[in-house]
Amino acid sequence: MACLTVIYIPMKLETLAVHAGYHVDSSTGAIIAPLNLSMTFERAADGSYPGGFLYSRLNNPNREALERCASALEGGAAAAAFASGSAAAMGIFQALSPTDHVIAPKDAFYGTGDVLRDVFARWGLETTFVDMTDPAAVRKAIQPKTKLLWVETPSNPLLKITDIAAVADIAHEAGALCVCDNTWATPVLQSPFQFGADLIVHACAKYLGGHCDAAGGLVIARNQDCFFNKVRKVQTTGGAVAAALDCWLVRRGIRTLPYRMRGHSENAFRIARFLCQHDAVEAVYYPGLPGHPGHKIAARQMSQFGGMVSFQIRGGRERAFEVVSKARVFTRASSLGGTESLIEHRASLESGGTRTPENLIRLSVGLENGEDLVEDLAQALLT
Numbered sequence: 484m485a486c487l488t489v490i491y492i493p494m495k496l497e498t499l500a501v502h503a504g505y506h507v508d509s510s511t512g513a514i515i516a517p518l519n520l521s522m523t524f525e526r527a528a529d530g531s532y533p534g535g536f537l538y539s540r541l542n543n544p545n546r547e548a549l550e551r552c553a554s555a556l557e558g559g560a561a562a563a564a565f566a567s568g569s570a571a572a573m574g575i576f577q578a579l580s581p582t583d584h585v586i587a588p589k590d591a592f593y594g595t596g597d598v599l600r601d602v603f604a605r606w607g608l609e610t611t612f613v614d615m616t617d618p619a620a621v622r623k624a625i626q627p628k629t630k631l632l633w634v635e636t637p638s639n640p641l642l643k644i645t646d647i648a649a650v651a652d653i654a655h656e657a658g659a660l661c662v663c664d665n666t667w668a669t670p671v672l673q674s675p676f677q678f679g680a681d682l683i684v685h686a687c688a689k690y691l692g693g694h695c696d697a698a699g700g701l702v703i704a705r706n707q708d709c710f711f712n713k714v715r716k717v718q719t720t721g722g723a724v725a726a727a728l729d730c731w732l733v734r735r736g737i738r739t740l741p742y743r744m745r746g747h748s749e750n751a752f753r754i755a756r757f758l759c760q761h762d763a764v765e766a767v768y769y770p771g772l773p774g775h776p777g778h779k780i781a782a783r784q785m786s787q788f789g790g791m792v793s794f795q796i797r798g799g800r801e802r803a804f805e806v807v808s809k810a811r812v813f814t815r816a817s818s819l820g821g822t823e824s825l826i827e828h829r830a831s832l833e834s835g836g837t838r839t840p841e842n843l844i845r846l847s848v849g850l851e852n853g854e855d856l857v858e859d860l861a862q863a864l865l866t
Contacts (some may be wrong), residue, residue: 496556496671497741504552504734518731519544541719545730550701552734553691556670557683559703561711563718564725568666568686569594571700573602574723575631575662575682578713581607583630588615590643591635592664593833615645616777618653625657634680635664636673637781640793640829640845642768644777647784651679660710666690667819671744673785676705682714687725687733689820690790693743697732699725743822743850747790750824750856751848757857758794763864765842768793791819792846793829796864800841803828807844812851812859819847824856 494502507514524536536542550562565571572595576585587599589612599610611624615634632654636645647663654661662682663675669690675683685691687699702718704711718724725733748771755769770781771788781788796803807815813826825847830839848856 494555499552499555500740501738503555504548504550516545516548516731516734518728520727539727540722540724543724543727543730545727545734546725549687549699549725549730549734552737553685553701553703556737557665557703558670558674558676559683559705561707561715562701562703563711563715564687564730565700565702565718566723566725566729567698568592568684568688568700569598570723571684571686571702572664573598574700574702574714574717574721575684576603576608577717577721578710579608579630582628583608584626584628585610585631585633586615586621586624586629587612587633588635588638588643588645589613589838590615590638590641591633592639592666593837593839595633595635595664615650616643618646618649621650622653625653625659629657629659631660631662633662633664634675635667636784637667637770637777637789637791639667639791640768640839640843642770642775642777642791642793644770644775644781646780647675647678647680651681654681655679667789667791668785669740669744671741672748672787672789678784681705682711687729688818690744690747691737691740691820692729692733693736693740693820693822694732695818695821695823697729697736699729699733744790745787746850747820747848748787750850750853751790751792751846752788753853754846754848754856754860755792757860758792761861761864763797763866765795765797790848792848793843794846795840795842796844798842800828800830803842803844806863809863809865810859811862812855813846813863821847822850824849824851 522539527533546564553562613620613624634645651661660681663680664684666686683703685701752771758764758767769792810826813824816825817827817832829845830841
């Protein structure tokens, strides 16, 4: 009898983005995975589930495909897909215990800080907010009960750069986990597991989906260990799972992710350089600029610098709103990572107590022609 030899071909990121988690549908031959909206699945006569699916809160073919793809892209062992990026973050915090201690960055997605202060503080989880770009400040914040260090790099909205390896080393010395929100960089530009992170978080509505038409969140684990199993338990028992249609849309979006990220990065770099030379601009935040305080670290741990740019305008809040209102190619909307460019006055979108400067404008740079984007900003900046 002839033996079948299986040859493993290591795949690069572009190939994984197209193929990971996908297979030809055995019943129809379809090369694109069908959308499976069923909430429940038939049992065999002996009570088993031969298809491997029981109930969609526990598992779903589209969610499984997305989780396998995300694990492959980030080089992890397992992933759990949630209904949103915020739900994914909450899944991690819920896997901790009351009286545990978390160290989180001062500059980060405001929703992460809100949930730590307003939800989990009442539950007994303690958080210390620090400048995560300062390893000495991070080390000083360590307590005997510290269980988790949260990294967001580049950060929202000031694009601060954290040395993932340095923070991961501090976390592991303390017996804690290092979690990296990789939403703004994606696995195309940054690989947190290579620098020691234990868990990676994504908001799928952003670059992974890439078209502003699907919600979702992901927690990806370097090792399928006890802590990740707790996250999985929160996912399936709590029920904040990603819907089948959202999973299907995000997985489809990932197929073009490597090429989209290059386009976003090239356009953003061009815009950042233009803004640096404009007299109406007070400060520009983009890690690709040599003058950015985190440029050297970003150049070491990122392949390109992403599609997000923030800048402060001279003239304060009123002038910032004026510039935003005059944009024509950029759309006034709050999100990021889509093919279309978005512009927003960030502080007015955040809750009370925001640390975002009132004259700051955040750009999600899309995939339009770069010259058109620069010209649009130029006319918006005219007094």
